[in-house]
Amino acid sequence: MAIGEDEFRHSLAAWPSGVTVLTSRSGDRIHGMTVSDFSGASLSPPLVAVCCQLGSITTDLIAESDCFGVNVLAADQVEISNRFASKKYEHVRFETVPYTVGLTGSPLLEGAVVNLDCKVVSTYAAGDHVIYLGQVESSEVHDRQPLVYWKGGYREMRIEEDK
Numbered sequence: 521m522a523i524g525e526d527e528f529r530h531s532l533a534a535w536p537s538g539v540t541v542l543t544s545r546s547g548d549r550i551h552g553m554t555v556s557d558f559s560g561a562s563l564s565p566p567l568v569a570v571c572c573q574l575g576s577i578t579t580d581l582i583a584e585s586d587c588f589g590v591n592v593l594a595a596d597q598v599e600i601s602n603r604f605a606s607k608k609y610e611h612v613r614f615e616t617v618p619y620t621v622g623l624t625g626s627p628l629l630e631g632a633v634v635n636l637d638c639k640v641v642s643t644y645a646a647g648d649h650v651i652y653l654g655q656v657e658s659s660e661v662h663d664r665q666p667l668v669y670w671k672g673g674y675r676e677m678r679i680e681e682d683k
């Protein structure tokens with residue numbers, strides 16, 4: 521028998537993650553949401569996986585466009601993370617955030633640590649989420665500290681000197 525939702529949430533919260541803003545574009549509509557369920561999936565070909573809740577506007581837009589951008593947020597982008605997670609700011613999410621447009625048309629946020637522009641190659645149903653597997657068409661990495669999320673809060677990374 522499977523464990524309950526609260527117990528599962530509690531278990532997952534103990535897993536530290538980075539924070540991304542997942543974006544997409546279909547026609548002249550752009551949208552995006554905060555996502556921590558992001559992972560590399562294959563090196564060759566270069567694939568990433570993102571888990572998106574059913575019913576989210578971003579999830580629907582990706583289903584429509586078959587493309588997405590992954591923006592790994594920097595430590596100083598907490599406000600952006602909160603904005604892209606909040607329904608209150610649903611219609612103004614991109615207003616204060618400069619972005620460029622990737623090859624797929626997905627918005628790529630400035631100030632992020634990494635920007636990945638991806639084309640959906642597979643979609644998997646996963647309970648109340650859908651998993652999109654995307655092939656990375658282009659990537660940009662910047663020398664910035666990443667934002668970390670753990671046990672329901674944003675954390676600072678402690679950097680140990682390399683031995």
Ligand SMILES: Cc1cc2nc3c(=O)[nH]c(=O)nc-3n(C[C@H](O)[C@H](O)[C@H](O)COP(=O)(O)O)c2cc1C
Nearest residue numbers: 553554555556557571572573576577578605606607
């Ligand atoms: C730190 C953090 C991580 C999140 N991770 C995910 C995630 O991995 N997948 C997801 O579907 N929603 C995730 N969310 C929730 C969405 O960002 C939130 O429901 C958003 O309002 C959905 O926006 P939309 O319906 O406008 O697309 C996360 C929220 C926060 C604050």
